[in-house]
Amino acid sequence: MMPQQEIDWLSLAESLGKEFAARDIEADETDLFVADNIAKLRSNGLIAAGVPIELGGGGASHADLCAVLRILGGYCSSTALAFSMHTHQVMVATWRWHNQNAPVDGLLKRVANEHIVLLSSGGSDWLQSGGTAVKVEGGFVVNARKVFASGAPAANLLLTSAIDRDTENGATVLHFAVPMNAQGVAIETTWQAMGMRGTGSHDVIFSDVFVPDAAVTLRREPGKWHPLFHIITMIAFPLIYSVYVGVAAAARDRAIELAMQRRTDEHLCYMVGGLENEMMAANLALGHMISTATTSQPGFNTTNQIMTGRTLVAKAALNVLDLAMEIAGGSAFYRKLGMEKLFRDVQGVRYHPLREEAQRKLSGQLALGWDLSNN
Template sequence: MTTLQTETIHETGIDYLSLAESLGKQFAEREVEADESDLFVADNIARLKAAGFVTAGVPAELGGSGVSYADLCAILRLLGYHSSSTALAFSMHTHQVMIPAWRWYHQKAPVDGLLRRIAAEQLILLSSGGSDWLQSAGTATKVDGGFLINARKVFASGAPIADLLMTSAVYDDPDKGTTVLHFAVPMSAQGVAIESTWQAMGMRGTGSHDVMLSDVFVPDAAVALRREQGKWHFIFHLISMVAIPLIYSVYVGVAEAARDRVVQLALKREADELLCYKIGGLDNELMAAKIALQHMISTATVSQPSFEVTAQIMSGRTLVAKAVLNVADLAMDIAGGTAFYRKLGLEKLFRDVQGVRYHPLREDAQRTLLGQLALGWDLSLL
């Protein structure tokens, strides 16, 4: 953490890591309240915004702070340690900022307008990518000057406080066939509504409601990308490379919190070899999660998007998921029956970490892709 901290201070004049640690501790109380009442952690996100985290990943040349990718992963991990829902909701905004930032840095892509707006207007981005993925959802109907969009976008984490929805819909192109259109929609646009559906096992404060799009007009000029439905595209290799390590940094932070919580409880008991053995096993699992996460971050930092890189990132995603689930399970076992009480806090961490199962690519799809690469399949057909 020390090296990352020094780099962050040097680039921005703000110690974002220490600030994340301080804010995270303050967020914990609101996190518990949100969990018990299915409330969105709006105040926590607002405080992150006020502290400059919304624009942290925007390049300094475009009005942001230019915080490095590795630092943002570390920030989300710290926030995850203290406030699971806050961190996960904020990771969705963060990765949507870092995708165009990567394209600006590496491709000189014309995304500077969006990035400048994020910096100048403090925009919070909302993603529907995880639930849409390669197939997308909803319909785009051609009208004069653009499209009318009708869709239900589920699992939209952070919906109540978002400004701009980054999403897609399916257009039956008479010339090119079924085509997915990618575009941004202001949450204030006519026809956009939030349906409060988020009553979940864990991560209850993320506000991951459904976003309804009813005859929402999207101008032709606002369509940023067109691609064939169901097929891998460069943008999804980029999304995989950039988004997944950021999101999974949160879950490693949650696992670290569960580990520390159960060790504190164990210190109050008389230690024996069995207890030491169980805690040692838990620490092995946590180390595995950290190593896999670091591999993902290192790969994302130095690589260009490709099938091979996607396979590396998604293998890391599977390994992190397995390890953090094992950490949570072992923590409950070590604590014993008292872990069943909500006041102890472990059952919440156990519930929150279950979300690690559901982000793409889930293990079956990940293992299939890795096997296809190993056996030399023609991936251009996928």
């Protein structure tokens, strides 16, 4: 393999994506986790791609990794989505190391040297969190069920949170990392879903898991925005939503290919034109999210830009698949064409936070000048 700093990440993603596409259908039809694909990402350096070169990683930029995930999303959406959950944790830590001198170099060095895979429960926990943390000597005992843990079967370290309700100042969310092989941690294979069936987004169960005091990296009030969540929003969502734009782009390309094989009429041109409009909308909204993450500082205004982009990408991606199905006609209903799988996979774009209702509320509050400092 070439020296890390010389790797063409996009070409590597194209090459691996073509290989992953062959296993995509099997994962969809059997609910089989894409373990072999994650292993390939690890052996080809992509697990550590976002770690700074100074810490032993590949030094890939946030924009590069968005492009990688968009490419992979078009070949094997489950691999791309599972990988995005690891990638955003790496890139959040990298941003904090570069911009805040945060003490995350130990974690990043482990990703670079040991090629560990990180797992997130953030989307299902979000600001409120879930589970209980009870104080004991030297730490906490945690009991929880963490749902939608994409990539769980391949993960080595879970970055998660739970609520300590027995504090003088009221309930407190504790953030910590737990090895997936720790005593009391188990995966319950619940992931039988409409789409993204190969992501291994099972439930992770905590049964009296001991978390030492030293492992707690953050304490915050439940349901309130914390500065860390503005960083997470800024970095994570352009990466995650790149996957869905990749899915939409694959459906667009397939629909165009089918349309070119048919007799062209004005109605078909009209539908294809609409498809192109929606694909452009998805690309523009995603591009705005990526550029915002590259040029902005975290805070409510940046979060608003990112989350508005998330809503616009979701709408456009869903519209792309609707139009692609219409253009393909009845053949889209056949599983062998692959269009219905893309249609099912893109539905996941609806469910990551902030969903549209919450995003519109936040945008409205900011537009009307509300003070959100305590929100």
